[in-house]
Amino acid sequence: MKLYESKLAPNARRVRIFLAEKGMSVPMVDMDLARLDQKTAAFSVLNPFQTVPVLELDDGEIISESAAICRYFEELRPEPPLFGIGALERARVEMWHRRLELQLFFPITQAYRHTHPAAKVLEPQQIPDWAELNRGRALRAMTHVDEALRERPFIAGDGFSIADILGLVALDFIRPARITIPENLVNLRRWRETLAARPSALA
Amino acid sequence: MKLYESKLAPNARRVRIFLAEKGMSVPMVDMDLARLDQKTAAFSVLNPFQTVPVLELDDGEIISESAAICRYFEELRPEPPLFGIGALERARVEMWHRRLELQLFFPITQAYRHTHPAAKVLEPQQIPDWAELNRGRALRAMTHVDEALRERPFIAGDGFSIADILGLVALDFIRPARITIPENLVNLRRWRETLAARPSALA
Numbered sequence: 016m017k018l019y020e021s022k023l024a025p026n027a028r029r030v031r032i033f034l035a036e037k038g039m040s041v042p043m044v045d046m047d048l049a050r051l052d053q054k055t056a057a058f059s060v061l062n063p064f065q066t067v068p069v070l071e072l073d074d075g076e077i078i079s080e081s082a083a084i085c086r087y088f089e090e091l092r093p094e095p096p097l098f099g100i101g102a103l104e105r106a107r108v109e110m111w112h113r114r115l116e117l118q119l120f121f122p123i124t125q126a127y128r129h130t131h132p133a134a135k136v137l138e139p140q141q142i143p144d145w146a147e148l149n150r151g152r153a154l155r156a157m158t159h160v161d162e163a164l165r166e167r168p169f170i171a172g173d174g175f176s177i178a179d180i181l182g183l184v185a186l187d188f189i190r191p192a193r194i195t196i197p198e199n200l201v202n203l204r205r206w207r208e209t210l211a212a213r214p215s216a217l218a
Numbered sequence: 219m220k221l222y223e224s225k226l227a228p229n230a231r232r233v234r235i236f237l238a239e240k241g242m243s244v245p246m247v248d249m250d251l252a253r254l255d256q257k258t259a260a261f262s263v264l265n266p267f268q269t270v271p272v273l274e275l276d277d278g279e280i281i282s283e284s285a286a287i288c289r290y291f292e293e294l295r296p297e298p299p300l301f302g303i304g305a306l307e308r309a310r311v312e313m314w315h316r317r318l319e320l321q322l323f324f325p326i327t328q329a330y331r332h333t334h335p336a337a338k339v340l341e342p343q344q345i346p347d348w349a350e351l352n353r354g355r356a357l358r359a360m361t362h363v364d365e366a367l368r369e370r371p372f373i374a375g376d377g378f379s380i381a382d383i384l385g386l387v388a389l390d391f392i393r394p395a396r397i398t399i400p401e402n403l404v405n406l407r408r409w410r411e412t413l414a415a416r417p418s419a420l421a
Contacts, residue, residue: 083313
């Protein structure tokens with residue numbers, strides 16, 4: 016198999032950290048998204064939605080979407096479990112993975128894409144009002160995440176999960192989105208530091 | 219357990235159709251989102267993110283996010299499987315569920331929320347340019363989904379899945395978003411008709 020990814024794309028980093036936590040490695044093809052490698056005719060045949068990352072299996076089948084790729088790896092190598100064990104834990108991980116995605120990560124990416132000069136190649140029609148709305152949403156989400164982390168080490172409970180991976184990826188992307196973590200969110204800051212100290216954070 | 223949901227919210231309908239396909243029923247509390255029931259102090263204690271649907275378990279634990287709630291029901295009652303069977307099928311279902319969510323459903327909801335007068339209560343700062351950008355995205359996604367459906371009955375393969383449920387919910391929401399399915403997308407139209415003819419579509 017082969018993973019089409021990009022060193023600068025946060026969605027690609029989700030998969031790289033996941034693989035590092037599993038102790039797995041997969042041959043990778045680095046795409047230059049600023050050069051619009053993902054919009055070439057050749058890549059559009061692989062993934063008409065022109066998103067990265069994409070996993071190409073040995074028989075040519077394509078799996079796109081970082082969460083789908085991670086879920087596939089989870090099935091291939093169940094240890095350590097990163098989607099939770101049992102009905103309730105899996106539901107908690109899925110809930111937090113989606114809350115972080117929709118309420119924190121997505122708003123941060125929008126704040127970046129709709130204001131940063133370097134993002135204009137990805138988002139030709141930037142809408143500053145939309146970026147501003149999303150800055151506010153990201154900050155509100157941070158407050159709720161901070162509160163949730165008050166009495167537990169990881170976002171979905173006592174164990175590290177794919178939701179924590181997304182949390183780190185999201186918080187490491189706030190600088191180009193011109194967002195800072197408010198000083199008083201001490202639980203959020205502690206969480207980020209704990210996650211950033213794991214060897215997988217270098218992936 | 220108890221499901222807080224709303225008759226008019228597409229995210230709540232995803233769970234209702236899922237339950238109907240499983241032949242399950244759960245006590246429901248109908249929320250009036252136009253009256254902002256989801257923003258009351260009492261509901262914010264249940265779900266600080268103020269989204270619907272929310273599943274309250276008998277011990278008081280809360281599961282929010284429609285996909286997390288559905289996954290929990292899938293574990294409680296595995297038949298019929300709606301997330302796929304085996305590593306590859308599960309990855310395909312997850313991929314299409316996310317592609318439809320991010321590329322079709324989300325743009326449709328944005329086109330609605332940022333233009334429709336009735337949505338102003340949910341989205342006080344409507345941004346018409348953002349709505350327009352998303353209309354274009356929804357139409358492009360429809361083209362890709364139509365192409366994917368050319369040689370198979372359901373979006374993730376031969377079997378009906380949670381991704382199809384989201385497809386129906388998304389396409390049933392295009393009218394308030396002022397989007398129409400182009401005449402030439404015959405596979406997409408056939409798919410929608412097939413899904414709308416299932417008894418679960420009434421949920």
